[in-house]
Amino acid sequence: MPLKADLDAIDWKILRELQADGRMTNVELSNRVGISAPPCLRRVKRLEEAGIIRGYRALLNAPALGLDVVAFCLIGLHHQADAELRTFAERTRGWPIVRDAWMVSGESDFLLHCVASDLGAFQTFVIEELTSTPNVDTVRTALTIRRIKDEGLVSFAQP
Amino acid sequence: MPLKADLDAIDWKILRELQADGRMTNVELSNRVGISAPPCLRRVKRLEEAGIIRGYRALLNAPALGLDVVAFCLIGLHHQADAELRTFAERTRGWPIVRDAWMVSGESDFLLHCVASDLGAFQTFVIEELTSTPNVDTVRTALTIRRIKDEGLVSFAQP
DNA sequence: GGCAACACGCAAGAATCTTGCGTGATTTTG
DNA sequence: CAAAATCACGCAAGATTCTTGCGTGTTGCC
Missing domain, CATH: 3.30.70.920 (Lrp/AsnC effector binding domain/regulation of amino acid metabolism (RAM) domain)
Known part of the structure; x- marks a missing residue:
């Protein structure tokens, strides 16, 4: 159950990118943060399971x-x-x-x-x-x- | 550029599902709204291009x-x-x-x-x-x- | 120095995405 | 009222992505 202290620079980049575009593909995300797709997906799942990523939401135009x-x-x-x-x-x-x-x-x-x-x-x-x-x-x-x-x-x- | 009046019941379901889980796969989404995947994806893209879906965002645990x-x-x-x-x-x-x-x-x-x-x-x-x-x-x-x-x-x- | 733990990247099979196309229903038009 | 046009659906196939297992290199700790 990682907390803030366990996050490195790549994790922060992942969080920034997914906060800006939560539906980005994992391949695109992995390119942006500079690692290959499999470890990138593992990081995202770890962040989800730790509750650091609480979910994803479409933003609607009221x-x-x-x-x-x-x-x-x-x-x-x-x-x-x-x-x-x-x-x-x-x-x-x-x-x-x-x-x-x-x-x-x-x-x-x-x-x-x-x-x-x-x-x-x-x-x-x-x-x-x-x-x-x-x-x-x-x-x-x-x-x-x-x-x-x-x-x-x-x-x-x-x- | 569809507006509210152009949306049918399936579109509303799509919006509800993506607002609840913006990272759901299109296959899962299509099952939930009761149509097959291709037209479901076309609807999502139409909603995005119309600006009704403004974007997607990961929700983070502050x-x-x-x-x-x-x-x-x-x-x-x-x-x-x-x-x-x-x-x-x-x-x-x-x-x-x-x-x-x-x-x-x-x-x-x-x-x-x-x-x-x-x-x-x-x-x-x-x-x-x-x-x-x-x-x-x-x-x-x-x-x-x-x-x-x-x-x-x-x-x-x-x- | 050696060992354990960890994260990376590669590779392959599974799943999903994406596009083109044919069909049927609804609407528009003559 | 019938014919044509429009539209959205679902199927199918190729492209892309996801997902898992595995081997390798690094780091930290005896």
Whole structure:
């Protein structure tokens, strides 16, 4: 189960390339990182089995699919005991509009990344679902105007 | 250049499957959506060329890579003229700590999704970069405690 | 110095990708 | 309404890629 310390320069290159293009063939990947295909594939599988690569995902174009509203919601609860946090977290998993969600510390307790077909659908969600959920205190929303940066979770500026 | 209206049930299945596993082989994908491999591959390419599939990305495990801090920053500027918004947007692209960034409307002007190796690195970024950037008025941060939902951008609950 | 552990690259068989082509269904057109 | 055109499907075959086993060279550790 390798961790960060076990990764060498080639592993980092693999991670960078697959974060940029997760569907690259192994042959192409092996050329880019400078080793032959078999050891390259073995490294990728090792990274997958170690959980360093959590999976692969196609990135979809929401507007082209009729999803014109992307927004973030900051949620504050009345009571933040463990049971209440878990209850709200569980509820977010049942809302299709919520795509990613984080429990956070600071002025709010949760941050929700939401996608909806239009403003009406989003407002309906906020009013009829979010604010009417028990224990929800504050809801602040930020409608996105446009995405200005979109890279993978991990930066490769330094290594 | 197909749009939403041109997509049939099989296309939606393809999108769902590739959003869940972007590295699935075309043979496996074709089995799951119920057609043979050649037309399935043709559909995928059509979706890619139409920009509906924007790309593919490996999802990496930040903590395993020594990145223990994931946070969001809400930024308010003093002046929100177009030139100033563009200037700030451009600056976010030069910060490796900032992974995704959105221009938003509401109480803040920008939302930054940040990843850092530790709290010190993040605080250094906030103090020495963010707050010292010209035209930055307010900076509110939300440190993430844990991710409670992590799905692709597009929901497939309805179609 | 010798041994064990490890990762590499080669090679071959299996699987997948990719293209061309014929068929059938649906839509358009006369 | 019929004929033609369009479209997407599935089959088949060659090209590419994946996958595994194996031998070799290097590294680290007695």
